[in-house]
Structures are given as structure tokens and as C-alpha cells.
Amino acid sequence: MADKSNGPKPSKVCIVCTMPMVKPEDYPGGNTALDYCVHCGTENGIYPYRKLVKGFAEFMQKTQGMDPDQAMKASKEFIDNCEAVKQGRVKVEK
């Protein structure tokens, strides 16, 4: 979850999916200098847009039981507004 205000704070959240990154295993290759999580990229960089959207859609189907089409739309809308896109580090593909 993004930017906490009241509760205890995780050190960082992933700039793509907002997953809290608490332990080295949350980071690609255990590299805690990175600002995205192990699910959203490798040590070489953030995954391309389509891979991110597909991965997050599958995640929502699995964890929330969302319909595949709705999960795909939700994923696109979410990724399109993520910090990594705002910073221009992930290019939105239509």
C-alpha cells in the first residue's frame, strides 16, 4: 500500500504495484537500492508495460477472484497511474 501516514512505516513501497518492501528478498536480486519489487522487475530494470499488466491481472484473479476481463482492465488502469509511469520509467502501450 502506498505512502503511509499514521501506522508504522515500511521502508519503501514498490513504485509499480505499491507492495511494501521490507526485506531484501522483496527486491530483485536482493538489491535494496532499487525502488521496485521482485514481482515487477529484475535487477536489470522494470518489466515492460504488457508484462506488468498481465502479471498484475493474474495476481488479482488469483487473490480476489476477479473476472479475467475485469482484472485486465483493473490492472491497466492501475499500472497506467502508477509512480513508475508518472516518472516515465514505464511506457504505457495501448
Add this chain to the structure above:
Amino acid sequence: MSTQLFIKDSIRNRRRNKEKTRKEITRAAIKIFTKQGFVKTSTLEIAKEAKVAHGTVFFHFPTRAELMIESIYRTMDKLAYELDLLSRKTTDLRKLCRLFLREISIKETFYSRLVRDLPQLPLDIQRLVFASLSGFSTHFVEVIERGQKKGNFRNITPKTAVFYWFGMVNYLYSYPELLGTKKITKNEETELIDFFIKALKNRG
């Protein structure tokens, strides 16, 4: 003060004020959303509560959905963080359920507004809220999968268990007055959790 220092100071102050205004708008939104719900609240009411111009709300939150999401994050952040920490180290689903019920009961009015109003909001907002809250169900899925690997839980799709748990919790918070949810979650917490765990248990 040199010109360079003055400019740096001025930029820093502007950033600080911007962040302060954003927090004030979010605080106002949480207050009004909690009081009258997500459906009935207008951005104009939030602007008035925050004592900012209507346009300032849109400068910080270009869409109503973004303001809703920020309000949800700010309200549920402690729960999200603690669920995350607990789910990393436990296979005890009971602990996770208890933490969830107790934290939700602290924010009961807000959570109740959310579960009652979300189905009435446009589908794109529903999708965004689901996407933003996926962290909650993930923790349940992780612990259930671990329990399945150990042979403690039945081999069902974890999402079925998620439907079951959130179905029960959201039912309680959809009718808080009718059901007396406050009392139920306080006095019958163990029974609610035990029933869920028993339904998942491997009987083989």
C-alpha cells in the same frame, strides 16, 4: 542569504505547503466519506471541509477515484502493514483473521461505508479500489497456500476461501446496526474465526 539559497528555500517551502495541502484534503475527505459515505459526498464538500478552493482538490487529485484511493490507503495503512508483516512469518490463519477483525473494528464506520457504497460506484472506480486493496486478500491467500502445502487445509482454490471470509466480514459491515456488528465482532470473534478455519480444514 544568497540568491541561490533563497531559491532553494522557496522551492522547499512550496513543496512542504503542497504536501500539507494534499494531506489536509485527504483528512477532510476521510472525515466526510466516513460521515456521509462515498456516493453522496461531492468534491465541493471536501474542498469546503479542507478550506481550499474547489480547483485545488483537482490539482492534487485529478479524479474522484484517486481521492478515494488515497483516503482508503491513509485509513487502512496500519492494517495493511501489520497484515503484511504477520503473513510473512506465520502459517496461523487464525492470527491473521483476528488481526483483520480487530483492525477493521477500529475503523468500522469507514470500512462499513466502503463495503456498502462500493457496489453503487461506477465500475472503473470499483476496479481501481479492488486493485488497490489486493494486498489484503493476498495475505490470506499466502497463508492458506502455506497451510495447504503442509496438508492442514483442503485443496480448494484459495480465492474460494477469500470469497468466504470477505463475504462474511463484508456482510457484517453492510448491516452494522441491524446485526449489531460491534458486539458480534467483540463477543463472537472466536466463533466467527473457528467456523472459517474448520471449513478449510483437511478432513482426509
